[in-house]
Amino acid sequence: MKKIFLFIVLLFVGWHAHAQVVLNLQLPPLGLTIKPQLWNLSLVNTSAQDLQVRIEMVMTDVSNNQRVLTGTSKLILLPRGVKQLQLSDVMPITYNPGSPGYAVDPSPEGFLPIGLFNICYTVIRVQSDEVDRLGEECETIEVEPISPPQLMMPLDEEQVDITRPFFAWIPPSPFNTLNSLLFDWVLVEVQATQSPADAIQQNVPVLSRQNISFTNLQYPLSAPELDSSKLYAWRITAKNNMSPIANSEVWSFRVRRYGPDTIAATGTGYFAKLYREEGAAFAICTGVLRFEYLNELNSAAINLRLFDISTAMRKQITLDSTDQQVRLGQNFVQVDLRQTSGMIHKHMYLLEVENARGEKRYLKFEYRE
Incomplete structure (x- = not known):
């Protein structure tokens, strides 16, 4: 038993002699989100002298062990005892992205990639031509989005x-x-x-x-x-x-539960808004499609295109007229689709409106007879 105890003590002494610097990562209360927070560290110099060191940080993905990001601090004078690092102590920091499969903000103050990562820090003493590893510490951290979907x-x-x-x-x-x-x-x-x-x-x-x-x-x-x-x-x-x-x-x-005569009145008098994205606006059309259009160019007309998007391959619908007359400012446009070939009950359609400058706006709608 005494031999085992002596062996453990010798191991501890040997480790302590090698790891002359102890690192402690101090995570912010709300978790890591930006690069400067990676350097919230305290260092304990257990040696009998001041040391000139630099800190190397390696971030790897837990799921596949791919390198995501590395960072190297400037040279730091580390006195004996405990030193709480400030960002100014380690700046400037040299960052290098890892695998190209990760979106890493290149800015020194940029956001960290989101996911579960291992982060390892190594304290390296630089003295003349000698480089000595004085301490190392690794932690597994999760970088969460600031806002969920x-x-x-x-x-x-x-x-x-x-x-x-x-x-x-x-x-x-x-x-x-x-x-x-x-x-x-x-x-x-x-x-x-x-x-x-x-x-x-x-x-x-x-x-x-x-x-x-x-x-x-x-x-x-x-x-x-x-x-x-x-x-x-x-x-x-x-x-x-x-x-x-x-x-x-x-x-x-x-x-919504409708009575037998309710559906025919749905959307009467309502003019839908157009948006730049195809999926941002939705309406129900019961024969006459109504939408607002703001004419800021003072052009005489806009171009209309209509597509049936209920199937995998969108199909263009032939309109009676693709040009719609407009005036300067706000327009309330009505397009009668009741006699248009290709309009099918409860199919989804996409209206594309293009102005003289080539700018497009969209409205997605369901057609009802």
């Missing part, structure tokens, strides 16, 4: 007008730190005794989609229509490099 539509507790709604959301931020961003979407039915959050966790999905590369999803025509007598809940999971990084909130909605 945000749901946009349908709104929480909304009653939607159609049985195949259009879903949209905002990606997590900071977006530029995500190099391979995908989304999982899930829709479940909420039972009478459940909250929407419980339903997402416990119920079999009505429909789900994985690895969506866009921030919107049209409920497919191939799936059964949603039931106006039921409550539905949905959620988005953001993934980076195929690993989940954040969940959105859970929102719920119902499909």
Whole structure:
């Protein structure tokens, strides 16, 4: 027993003699988000003399051990005892990106990539031509997005007008730190005794989609229509490099129940807004398509194009006239589609509006007879 104890003591003494500097990473309360926070360190110089050192940092991905980022501090004079490093003590820092598969902000104050990483620090003494490793410490840390994905539509507790709604959301931020961003979407039915959050966790999905590369999803025509007598809940999971990084909130909605003469009046007098993105605006058209258009160029006309997007290959619909007369300022445009060939009940269509400068605006809508 005495031999074992002596062996352990000798091992500790030998380690202590080699590791002359002890490192402690001090994470901020809300976690790591930007590069300067990597250098919240305290160093303990256990030797009997002041040391001139530099610190090398290596960040690797836990899932595949690929190098993501490295950083090297300037030379630091490390006195005996404890030293709490300030950012000014290590600046300027030389950063080098690792694998090209990671989106690393090149700025010294930039955001860190999002994910689960191993971070290893090494204290190296530089004396004449000699380089000696005095201490090393590694930690596993998770860099989380500042903001998780945000749901946009349908709104929480909304009653939607159609049985195949259009879903949209905002990606997590900071977006530029995500190099391979995908989304999982899930829709479940909420039972009478459940909250929407419980339903997402416990119920079999009505429909789900994985690895969506866009921030919107049209409920497919191939799936059964949603039931106006039921409550539905949905959620988005953001993934980076195929690993989940954040969940959105859970929102719920119902499909509005209509009487036999209600649908024909839906949208009467309502003029939809156009947006730059194809999936940002949605409306229901019951024969006459109505939309707002702001003419800032004082041009005499705008060009209209219409596409059926209900199938995999979008099909252009031939309009009676592709030119729409407009005046300067706000215009309220009505396009009668009731006699247009190619309009099919409950199909999804995309209207493209192009001005004289070549700028395009879009409106997605469902056509109803």
